[in-house]
Amino acid sequence: MSHSPSPFGDDFGPSDESLIETFVEVEQFVLDLEPKVREVNRVLVPLFGKCPSSKDGSWAYIAKDDNDQYFIAFECLPVDKAFGLVARLAEVLALVEDANSHVRARDSYQPDLGHVIVGDVAQFNVVPHTHVRVVRKS
């Protein structure tokens, strides 16, 4: 009975070291960074609207630095769009200050697991309005 760590058996496992490194990179990309970028965009897009610089409106994307290390980068903005963003941030700041007695941002952000664990019911962005009893004359 084979005890090969490869699901394909000894003859078919990746033997090329560079290939293994690539797999590790892809694994890091898919399992680690990609959900984080999605989480960042999930929060930023409703808050700031779609990013005017990216095709799909995302604000964050995965990039590599000169040392081949992955990091989360944010789109560059033209000057006028940047001031539009600052104006939006000022609005958000006013809202946050207004609600500050109840809601306080933490230093370290943790992704909202509810969407993964609780399922569909975590998809609401707003409270549904109530169907009220209105009786009109016939």
Added chain:
Amino acid sequence: MIPNFETNKSDWTIRVTIGELIDVMSALSMIGRSGGNGEAHVWLTKVPKGPRLWIIRERIITTWITADAESTDPTFALPIPDRFIPHLIEVASGSGGADLFYNETEGTIIGRGTDRYISTDHPDNVEFTEKDMPYLGRIHGHHESPAVAEVSVKDLTLFTDTVQDFPRDPTDGSRVFPFVHVAIGDGQFAWTMDWRRYNAGRTTGSIPARTNGHSTFTFYPYILARYLRSRDDHEEARIFVDEQNSDYVFITGDKWGIRCLLDREELARWSSEVKAQLEREGFEVEETEGERIPDFYTFTFDNLECFASVHCKDDELSEYIRLTHILTTNTPANRDVLEEINNINATLYGARLVLRDGEVRIIVEFPAKAVTDMGSHLSVLKTALDRCKNLTVFLPLFSDSH
């Protein structure tokens, strides 16, 4: 007069299946609402781009059931009286389901089977609020220590069995049954029921779980246990706590979920009585907005802010009430301060000064069972407050900033 149910119809119709109606009825029964009082109602709404959602909210638990939605399902939250659900089941049986719609001149909700109708008055003055939402994502990221346990519903039977294993005569006069103590982590979902107060000892259990993170919490488990007994044994359930000191624990299956309010047993046993006694003594107690029982009540005594709180003794079987006033803050624990505190404590009766977290506090403690003696303990607090008046000037002199 023969009613005409097909006139003045709303422009929306919701086609519900008998299966989802039976699930809703089952949930109502499991949480003890099958009798259907006049005011209780179920909310029917739709997840954006998602399934149909039935929500049943009680003080301690909120439960929900999802079902396939049709593209025409409205997105508002429709209140449907509990008492209407069994009638809808009857109408739907043999009809492959029922159509729900609204009569705009009668103000009634109508259920229609193939050739049968049933209607009821639309509830008045009810509003779907944030608290009715099963889960509220928090954009500011209040998820410091999330903990998840995935377990089989079959294994959870051991949990529900032990929770529902009451002593023969479970009464100690407080009318509050024990809360369950739960721990998640290291591949286990574990719990303890403590019936020692009822001369029946403790029961601790554990089942295997795929866990992520660690958490411990307590809650009133009986409604949840009954509900879980009605779930399909072959399912997996996910148990999720958002953070330390979270408001809720969530338990979800494929098409159902339950949100249970986390509270502390000692608060459930005594808090309402503490509040009532303070009010009886003429104090206005600040109301709290949250659903959980507050950790303490705030009241004003001679223009000084005071707090009343309930705490467990080390034996975990008895509690005491603490009345507190914070005299000073930013007070260093140096020799002069401690000597002064000791000197004053030697003159106090039934009260004492303590230095904790840089605060000098006046505290009065007494057994929770003596809560009806609140008046005399408030007098003790008053005497101590008068005795310590000058300290608010004196102690800050020892502060590092001076």
